Amino acid sequence: MAQTDISDNIFAFVPITMQTILGTHVQGKANFMALGWLTRCNFKPPMIAIAVNKSNQSAEGILDNGEFSVNVPATDMVGITDYTGLVSAKKTDKSKLFDVFYGQLKTAPLIEECPINVECRLAEKVELLTNYLFVGEVVGVHAEDSLLTEGHPDPEKIKPFVLSMPDNRFWGLGDCVGRAWHEGKDFKK
Amino acid sequence: MAQTDISDNIFAFVPITMQTILGTHVQGKANFMALGWLTRCNFKPPMIAIAVNKSNQSAEGILDNGEFSVNVPATDMVGITDYTGLVSAKKTDKSKLFDVFYGQLKTAPLIEECPINVECRLAEKVELLTNYLFVGEVVGVHAEDSLLTEGHPDPEKIKPFVLSMPDNRFWGLGDCVGRAWHEGKDFKK
Numbered sequence: 187m188a189q190t191d192i193s194d195n196i197f198a199f200v201p202i203t204m205q206t207i208l209g210t211h212v213q214g215k216a217n218f219m220a221l222g223w224l225t226r227c228n229f230k231p232p233m234i235a236i237a238v239n240k241s242n243q244s245a246e247g248i249l250d251n252g253e254f255s256v257n258v259p260a261t262d263m264v265g266i267t268d269y270t271g272l273v274s275a276k277k278t279d280k281s282k283l284f285d286v287f288y289g290q291l292k293t294a295p296l297i298e299e300c301p302i303n304v305e306c307r308l309a310e311k312v313e314l315l316t317n318y319l320f321v322g323e324v325v326g327v328h329a330e331d332s333l334l335t336e337g338h339p340d341p342e343k344i345k346p347f348v349l350s351m352p353d354n355r356f357w358g359l360g361d362c363v364g365r366a367w368h369e370g371k372d373f374k375k
Numbered sequence: 376m377a378q379t380d381i382s383d384n385i386f387a388f389v390p391i392t393m394q395t396i397l398g399t400h401v402q403g404k405a406n407f408m409a410l411g412w413l414t415r416c417n418f419k420p421p422m423i424a425i426a427v428n429k430s431n432q433s434a435e436g437i438l439d440n441g442e443f444s445v446n447v448p449a450t451d452m453v454g455i456t457d458y459t460g461l462v463s464a465k466k467t468d469k470s471k472l473f474d475v476f477y478g479q480l481k482t483a484p485l486i487e488e489c490p491i492n493v494e495c496r497l498a499e500k501v502e503l504l505t506n507y508l509f510v511g512e513v514v515g516v517h518a519e520d521s522l523l524t525e526g527h528p529d530p531e532k533i534k535p536f537v538l539s540m541p542d543n544r545f546w547g548l549g550d551c552v553g554r555a556w557h558e559g560k561d562f563k564k
Contacts (some may be wrong), residue, residue, distance in 0.1 A: 189487065189518045191478065198432065201423065202535060202548075203414050204391040205555075222555070226540070228503040231404040234390065235424055235508055237416035239399070256390070261552050269559030289380065296376065310501050312540050314417040319424055319510065321501065331379045341539045346391060347552050348537060350530045351415070354556055357396035358549035359391075363450050363536050366394075366411070366543040370458030 188226035205311035205349045205356060207270055208256035209234065209286075209295040210247030216281040219244045219269025222349040223317075225258065232324040234306055243275035245318050248308060251293035254322060261358050262346045268356075289326040296328060301344045303328040353360045394538045396456055396543060397425065398444035398475075399436030400485040405470040405484035408433045409460025411538040412506075413445065421513040423495055426506045434507050437497060440482035443511060447491035448532045450547050456543075478515040480537035484519060492517040505548045 208221035223237035234256060238245045249256050259267045268278045270280060285298035298301035306322025333343040347356045397410035399484050412426035423445060427434045434452045459469060474487035478494045485492035495511025522532040536545045 189517045190486075192516050192518050192523070192526065201395065201413050201415055201447075201535060202393040202530065204537075206390070216447065218557075220559075222405055223413045223414045223416060224390050225424065225426060226390055227412060227424070227506060227508045229428065229505040231504065233503060234418070235414065235426070237414060237424070239418065245391060245519070248544050258390075264553040265475055265558045267559070268553065268555060268557065268560035272559045272563065274519070274558060284561040295503075296378075298463075303378065305463035308492065310503070310508075312499050312501060314422060314499070314510070315420065316418040317416060317510075319416045319499075321508065328378045329381050332555065334379075334381070335542075337381065338541055340542065341544070341546065348391060348548070349555055351555075352527055353524075354554060355530070355551050355559070356553040357530065358552050359537070359539075360547035360549035362544050363547050364453040364457065365407075366457060366540075366545060367461060368407075368457065368543075369454045369545070370456070370461045371556065373454055374461065 202348050205259065205347050207257040207267055207297060207300065208244050208260055209257055209297065210244045211248060211251050211293035211295065212243045212247040216286050217243060217247060217275045218270045218280050218283060220267055224353050227321060233309060233323060235319055235321050237319050241318050248320055251310040253291045253294040254306050255294040255296050256304040256306065257297040257300035258344065258346050259300050261347050263299065264347065264356055289328060291325065301330040301333045302339050308341050309374045319348065391537050391539045394536050395454060396448055396459055396486060396489065397433050398446055398486065399431045399433045400440050400482035400484065401436040401464050403558045406436060406464045406474050407469050407472060409456055410445065416510060416537060419490040422498060422510050423513060424508055424510050425446065426508050428506050437509055440496040442483040443494040443495050444483040444485050446486040446489035447533065447535050448489050450467045450536050451544065452538065453545055480514065490519040490522045491528050541557060
């Protein structure tokens with residue numbers, strides 16, 4: 187390959203991540219925001235790290251209540267998902283956008299329309315320059331029954347979508363190209 | 376939707392994330408490990424959060440040197456990528472698996488075969504129960520020239536793949552299903 191140093195465009199690379207909707211309570215009401223920056227970060231107990239811009243009301247909600255939800259929308263929810271990232275709770279009440287339910291946590295609103303909902307209790311926070319990195323312990327998972335295969339959420343049935351930046355495009359999942367902790371076995375020889 | 380509480384299977388949900396190869400120096404030599412848990416986490420300066428099991432030699436390398444690389448393999452590298460996650464540097468020398476080059480950082484080995492390479496300097500670390508969450512500031516980005524569109528890495532050309540768990544499958548990117556910060560505009564009315 188002919189590698190080029192594109193470090194002058196430091197935003198050129200962003201890991202592709204799943205597009206989700208973050209649920210919080212802000213001033214006593216459910217609030218939702220498009221969240222594309224997240225990853226699992228601890229094996230046991232299962233924890234998720236999410237990054238939220240400090241100026242967002244969602245960050246305030248998490249700091250105030252110590253709880254949040256991560257909801258996985260299907261591809262047919264691209265429009266409404268994106269909308270939650272375009273308008274601020276400062277100006278727009280987003281509490282009625284979805285049918286909301288609750289699990290164990292009283293300030294982690296879950297979205298009925300989303301095939302997967304995860305409840306998290308704040309475990310750690312890292313204050314970075316423009317963003318908070320919040321680490322949440324997963325305390326509850328809810329899934330649309332028909333989208334499970336042998337009890338597990340099945341990506342082929344759920345049809346999640348991912349975000350690439352800086353081109354700012356959403357992508358569905360393509361073909362399965364292999365099995366993790368399996369495809370490499372041939373290289374062992 | 377008919378949501379079911381599947382919290383008894385707390386590992387049921389894992390965000391889908393891009394499959395990458397983590398580069399570190401371990402005991403003075405380049406080392407590589409499959410890394411599927413990462414996200415961007417700060418807007419300015421650009422930072423990436425990665426989660427590494429504490430028992431991995433790669434974690435030691437990052438703690439020792441304060442530097443690491445994130446390399447994005449293309450779909451045709453599924454086998455070798457997976458292999459780097461199957462064998463430990465404790466037993467297997469992985470320094471010769473790839474053609475290695477260096478950018479600014481002297482202990483962040485970059486993989487020539489990967490279309491995108493990112494050099495990171497450790498900025499923060501969070502010690503969780505089984506994993507470290509490392510936050511790295513992006514200090515350099517290298518890309519295969521022919522895979523850029525208007526100076527940006529183009530997912531359609533790069534052909535990255537993502538990991539879903541706990542079904543442990545790799546997926547290529549599917550169709551573009553929309554534009555971020557755009558598709559939601561219709562909902563504003």
